[in-house]
Amino acid sequence: GPYRVGRFEQGRFIEYERVKDYWAKDLPFALGSNNFDVLRIEFYRERQAAFEAFKKGKIVWREEFTSKIWATEYNFPAMKENRARKELFADEPIPALQGWACNMRRTKLANPLTRQAIGLCFDFEWTNTNFFYDAYTRSSSFFENSTFAATDKPSQEELAHLEPLRSQLSDEAFGSAVTQPVSDGSGRDRKMLRQANQLFMAAGWIRDGKILVDKNGAPFTLEFLIRSPTFERILGKFVANLNALGVQASIRLVDPSQYQKRLDEFDFDITGTARAFGALPTADTLKQLFGSAAASTPGAPNLAGIKEPAIDTLIEKISSAQNLDELTILLRALDRVLRSTHSWIPNWYSANHRVAYWDMFGVPDRKPTYGFSPELFWWFDKDKAKAIGKA
Incomplete structure (x- = not known):
């Protein structure tokens, strides 16, 4: 390739040195890329330590993944003096799923009305404003x-695949694509909570004083499994709303190894995760995430335990799609069906890459539609570097 491993120190940094006689450097696909003589990656155990190093100029490029820091902490001297800058770059239109998987293997979560009611207790609008500085957009699609995201009502082409499966599907799969509710932003939307309570009752839960119980009198307990304390703050209002309706909801923080073990054994009620599919989702990936066989395979990523013959049928059709148009129709049909299961509670996504860098680089006018690789297409600008004392 165009780079070889140079200096490194385990746990601290690694450098990649440009191969000067790289055989493909003059071929059309490589022109304008691989412009840096050395690429150095620094490793930090904590995000805050990495941020402090950036502020001091010890590292000169970073992508920011914490919305609070992006909104409130990029006000250090180098930013005010225009020696460093921050910029948004549009995210790639690559399908992704991020949300909370409801473990339908658990009897208490087997009823879709229960799962839908739980979703109504999450106030995204309040969370986005108070914790994320309105940096995110609500997700609804898988x-x-x-x-590939379904919109409005199914097209005739989608119905051609859905109608033969009607007896296996809920009516929601044939109406407007299921979307997540929009709250009043108060953190405790009475209308949404009233609807959630009605769904809990319809699902067979019984109110016993201030708590919900099943037909045998067992309290409705619900545990959110997390591996980072960051999510305790984010989930706080969600849990409070569930508690207000009588669900004994709680948050369980475990270390990464225990977290992975519990996921592998499907030993959880609800957990949050994110999955990226690549530009074109493959049938093999979809089988692992949503296929019936994966629902009972330890370690498989079908966290929700989705086990629906109709979904298996659609995935098989996807495996034999002949062109992009056919694939798009099938994925939209699959998206409708997946949403109608209420097996996941989609939460949010970012429409942009949040990037901060010291102003010493040349940046192309346009980024690739399906990629974001500054290490490939940016370049070192000597004049800019000299102007900020980085030459």
Whole structure:
């Protein structure tokens, strides 16, 4: 390739040195790329330590993944003096899923009305404003931010695949694509909570004083499994709303190894995760995430335990799609069916890459539609570097 491993120190940094006689450097696909003599990657155990290093100029490029820091902490001297800058770059239209998987293997979560009611207790609008500085957009699709996301009512082409499966599907799969509710932003939307309570009752839960119980009198307990304390703050209002309706909801923080073990054994009620599909989702990936066989395979990523013959049928059709148009129709049909199961509670996604860098680089006018690789297409600008004392 165009780079070889140079200096490194385990756990601290690694450098990649440009191969000067790289055999493909003059071929059309490589022109204008691989412009840096050395690429150095620094490793930090904590995000805050990495941020402090950036502020001091010890590292000169970073992508920011914490909305609070992006909104409130990029006000250090180098930013005020225009020696460093921050910029948004549009995210790629690559389908992705991020949300909370409801473990339908658990009897208490087997009823879709129960799962739908739980979703109504999450106030995204309040969370986005108070914790994320309105940096995120609400997700509804299993293929969010892509052309594969279902919209409105199914097209005739989608119905051609859905109608033969009607007896196996809920009516929701044939109406407007299921979307997540929009709250009043108060953190405790009475209308949404009233609807959630009605769904809990319809699902067979019984109110016993201030708590919900099943037909045998067992309290409705619900545990959110997390591996980072960051999510305790984010989930706080969600849990409070569930508690207000009588669900004994709680948050369980475990270390990464225990977290992975519990996921592998499907030993959880609800957990949050994110999955990226690549530009074109493959049938093999979809089988692992949503196929019936994966629902009972330890370690498989079908966290929700989706086990629906109709979904298996659609995935098989996807495996034999002949062109992009056919694939798009099938994925939109699959998206409708997946949404109608209420097996996941989609939460949010970012429409942009949040990037901060010291102003010493040349940046192309346009980024690739399906990629974001500054290490390939940016370049070192000597004049800019000299102007900020980085030459």
